[in-house]
Amino acid sequence: MIIRRVVPAGLLAVLTAAAVGACGAQQDAPAPDRAAAPAATPAAAPSGSGTPGTSSPLTVTDPWVKTAKKGMTAAFGTLVNHTAADVTVVSATSPLSSMIELHEVADVGGKPVMRPKEGGFTVPAHGTHRLQPGGDHIMLMGVTEEVKPGARIPFTLTLKDGGTMEFTAIGKDFAGGNENYDSGAGKGHS
Template sequence: MIVRRILSAGLMAALATVSTGACGGQPAGQPARKEAAPAAASTPATPVPSTAPGDSMDGPPLAINDPWVKTTRTGMTAAFGTLVNNTDGDITVVSGSSPLSSRIELHEVADSGGKAVMQPKKGGFVIPARGTHQLQPGGDHIMLMKVKKEVKPGAQIGFTLTLQGGETLEFTAIGKDFAGGEEDYRPGTGAGSG
């Protein structure tokens, strides 16, 4: 598979880079430790590395800019941001997970008889080569059902997205209030629901 080959080649290139530039506090010959830096609410576009190193100097194979979660007390909510593909092949996100919810689905908002409805996105989110895929209210989003705790403004919520081929992208999304477009991520209510 093209994505897997690209990611494997990227791993070799990144390991070579790490071993030649290890003077930044990491002993030579040892792999760099990954530390998930929490995204700050004031940082509007911070790419977050995946668990696989990048295949070029452009960054990791897949990153997400400005990840955020709609605040909620209970029930359901959704996560958004811009997925960025830094490779020369398409990347497909097939599933997601978070400690915030035991059930996550990749959703789209589609027209059904003139009404906007939320539904699982068949085939997942495809991010084109060297392109982006927007996750936004009223469009594609990461749906969290049975939220385990309240999401307040500024909350930091961990996520893992799984790509076709098994690679993953880990990131932290920030809780944000959002009232635009009358979005209500509960079945049967508001625009973008179904």
């Protein structure tokens, strides 16, 4: 005797979406240097408020901010574009800092140099743009409050078309890559 279990179509759709979402999250995983990045925990990995089918064309997966006493720090994560057109982030704001710049790390004379990113971060249609230590990131300068592990830091990104999207990043300890976010901001420091 064969016993068949019937799964209601609605439940099947939810289960399928959950499985596809879990696989999609793995695509955003960094290359082999992942061991240097802080481990994300389910409770500490919120994403942006923009989701597919809403007014925001972007989400941010695994957003985090490097813990810091005061002064300078940076925010990271993966920008995900849910539209059929490129989306460009031109600025960011946060109550944590009155001076925030979109930065890149570029090779200048054989040395990595941190500098403002001309034109902002362009996220390709239906694609992603990774913000990571040693690469593109959101630089916070003049931070007057300590960023502790687990702190929840709100951000608003402004898009080239005038739209905005909000997300919350989590404070995480990070000691890899020898990044220095404590001096020379906006002056091509390394």
